[in-house]
Amino acid sequence: MEEVPDHLDHGLQIVFIGFNPSIRSGELGHHYANPRNNFWRILHQSGLTPRLYEASEDGELLKLGYGFTNIVARPTVGAEDITREEYAAGRELLRTKLALYRPEIACFVGKGVYTEFSRRTKVQWGFQQEAPVVDGVREFVAPSSSGLVRMPMPEIVDIYRKLYDFTHEGV
Numbered sequence: 026m027e028e029v030p031d032h033l034d035h036g037l038q039i040v041f042i043g044f045n046p047s048i049r050s051g052e053l054g055h056h057y058a059n060p061r062n063n064f065w066r067i068l069h070q071s072g073l074t075p076r077l078y079e080a081s082e083d084g085e086l087l088k089l090g091y092g093f094t095n096i097v098a099r100p101t102v103g104a105e106d107i108t109r110e111e112y113a114a115g116r117e118l119l120r121t122k123l124a125l126y127r128p129e130i131a132c133f134v135g136k137g138v139y140t141e142f143s144r145r146t147k148v149q150w151g152f153q154q155e156a157p158v159v160d161g162v163r164e165f166v167a168p169s170s171s172g173l174v175r176m177p178m179p180e181i182v183d184i185y186r187k188l189y190d191f192t193h194e195g196v
Contacts, residue, residue: 028098029056032083033126038090038192039073039165040128042119044097044104044138051100055080056093061172063181064134070178071185072193090192094122096138104137112141123159131162132188135169150184152191 029046041064043056050058057064058080069077074089083093096115097107119142123131133139136148143158153164165188168174168181 027051027054029054029095029100031092031094031122032056032087033092033094033122034087035126036090037087037092037126037128039130039132039188040092040094040123040126041132041134042138042142043093043095043134044141045095045107046098046100048100048102050080053080056083057170059172062170063172063174063178064170067170067178067182067185070182072189073185092126092128094119096141116142116144120159123162127159128162130165130188130192131157131159132165132167134167135171136166137169139164139166151187 029050033040046056047059047062049060050056065078065080068074073091074086078086086093096119097111098115099107099111101107133142139148139153140146143164145155148166150166150168153166157164167184167188168176170181174181
């Protein structure tokens with residue numbers, strides 16, 4: 026199965042970082058393509074996008090200043106299918122991507138994604154207070170958008186709204 030291409034560029038406001046693509050995303054070649062994934066609804070409800078986007082429009086979000094990548098590129102049924110070796114290689118590759126593109130904010134879509142990247146165990150929702158892994162790139166941890174997440178949708182949206190508030194201060 027093909028890897029889902031990154032959508033990265035210099036000067037991005039936010040890069041959203043997932044564990045890895047779902048099988049559905051791998052089949053379609055777009056981020057967050059599983060219809061049970063709430064990512065696109067969360068972005069819209071939090072104010073981060075002016076309308077509800079479809080997964081097939083993921084590349085269009087570069088125009089809004091948003092990019093996409095994953096800690097592991099290989100599509101799987103679930104994050105439990107990712108190997109230790111894939112995480113180790115993915116950590117280094119992600120660090121390189123963030124250092125190269127230098128987005129203002131790296132938004133980790135799920136605490137587990139951030140703990141795999143940072144190797145830190147104490148993680149809170151929102152902006153992280155510790156020094157970032159990549160100097161100059163603010164780290165934000167948001168809940169996973171998977172339909173399997175038990176957190177109520179309004180709570181998830183409120184956390185993502187903090188990103189909106191930060192990026193729209195003084196606008």
